[in-house]
Amino acid sequence: MPAIMRRRTPEELLQQLQAEEAYEQTGRLKVFLGYASGVGKSFRMLDEGRRRHERGQDVVVGALQPKTSHEVEALLAKLPVIPLKTVDGIPVMDVPAILQRRPEVCLVDGLAYDNPPGAANPNRWQDVEQLLKAGISVITSVNIQYIDELRARIEKITGKKVTQTIPRSFLNSADEIVVVDAPPDMCISRASDDQADPGQASRAQKLSELREIALLLAADVVDRQLEAYLQRNGIASTFGTQERILVCLTPRANAGPMIESGRRNAERFHGDLTVAYVGQPELSSDDQAALDRNLAIARAANAHIEILDGEDAIQTILKFARERGITQIFVGHSTHEGWWERLTGTPLDHLIRGANDIDVRIFPH
């Protein structure tokens, strides 16, 4: 189906080959992502283990949480378990035993556990990395509250402090991520939510916020996978599944409102904000100062900032926008319009005509 192919350089091809070779030798990581305890992450993980076991794969359980439900117990009975060992009274996954046993797939729960001093790795997620490197695939489950980068935000919602965490990069490295989306069931608790007690409403609100964070986190990981896939297959087109906003600066642009609107739009769409400026030779000191002020506003808005280089500003912007999968370009109105522009069109007209697959938003000056 894909027709727009990007030609790759020999270096890129070599890099890809090496990456593919390394990839073939490592295990696959699959993560079940939940937003609260009790949504059924462990169950989903074990159930997948059971199904693979029934299809003839060599599956073992490497680590489980101490407290399990009846349903989980029933699943466990069907799978071989490599027991945890204890170091200083703390349960630790028995990595050497698993490596020796060499299963195809290992199930690992409680991913955020810290190992005690004296264990091979400080954290359980590093144990998992070790298994993956040894060519063993791992299926694991994790609650978003343990993602290091999300910790502060989630603590604000739950009021609960978390000490053990997993870096976000570990999640990004997963081959597959599944969100376990089981909202508090509304149809069942019908009687109770009609005359909702405040405690319950607040709990529901908190759960809903956590649920949104989990869904968006999964979407971001999936977006990376999509991009990697498109790149691997040399497809230059983008699908616009995530909104990506590009604000174009000029020294004279009224950048404040434009960047603020970009920030707000990116936030509402849960998208991404880039501010770009096409370098011009010989700026007056006034213009340079204005530009610096605008770039400071962009930094404050947490935008990615790009200084672009190109003779034709419009073509440079369009090329950059396509490379980055931009879905909306924000620009200011043209400031002046002489007889030449009347005849041939303003730069803005050229941008509008060139950006056929990208929205263009023109801001008042």
Added chain:
Amino acid sequence: MADRPPPGKLKIYLGYAAGVGKTYQMLEEAQELKRRGRDVVIGYFEPHGRQDTIARTEGLEIIPRRKFDYRGTVFEEMDTDAILRRRPQVCVVDEFPHTNVPGSERVKRWQDVEVLIDAGIDVLTTMNIQHLESLNDQVWQITGVRVRETIPDWVMQRADQVVMVDLTPRALLNRLARGVVYPPDKAKKALEHFFQESTLVALRELALRQTAHEVEIRQVDYDSPGFQEITPNGDESGEAPRSVDRILILVTPDPSSAMLIRRGKRVADYLHADCFAVAVSRDNDLGDLDLPEREALERHLNFARNLHIEARVLQGQDVANTLVEFARLNGITHLLVARPTQHQKPKLFGRAVVQEVVRLARDMQVMIVADRGSRAHSQ
């Protein structure tokens, strides 16, 4: 009439392709509800020959379908009247976006579901993300398939709950290869269209983002008693919940109008903005347009109304002037126009409508909407 029951609740199981397990999960919940003592029936169920799923219907009462004769072929549809007579507490309705056979009482199954909900029956239903109206152009870009059976966004917004049924594309492709999803001949066809890995990954991302959006809009319930206790995300910015943005879409007879309306509605929903649509005509009864143009324009205005956008025709000699004037009078913050089409290229000493709008509307944002009607890649 006094003792009209409170409306039933609607729960949507949202997926991104056939075979991810929507119906299965819906039936699991139906079984669970039955165990807890609720009166559950199946109003419509599409088995697709999937044994696992069929097994989940065991013990649930199925309301027989109604048979229709249409042009010599017998079709079966959900028997809404029979369900109303039976009066269950919960009804399972598969394939929410389905279009009924001509001659049915209502055009769309979601309209049948509305009737059930109005009668106080809770409904569990299933749909895939590609059937959401505002994503229609994007789905076409991604898949090359123009989905005809769509659900207006406001119908989904009205649901009490949207749940994502997630499965990784790789697991789905495995299922397809094992023949769990379709019989072999159909599976082969599916692999050539929707079931390409990049397509599935993109659709899945859209479904995840849409579900997150659906979760978010249900949070902004500032009247709920528990609200004061928690800190919403946008707290520091002091953003008021009421909409500050007002979006106006310029509708024309050009086919790009449908795309413009969908995009405008989507942007409006995400920005929590009000959304309006207008067409400009020199005559007040559209007499300046020829018949096909007038029909196209009316179709587009009705399309906008179906998506719950207030739409009307303005009278004026100059399109750009009339539009911008109206926008100013109505406090519009964003004007949405389609890209100039090939034959509207600027002439010497003359301008296309878009250029004229951009020139006149210097005090508001003008958004020239991308052409999502052409595909990023060909088949």
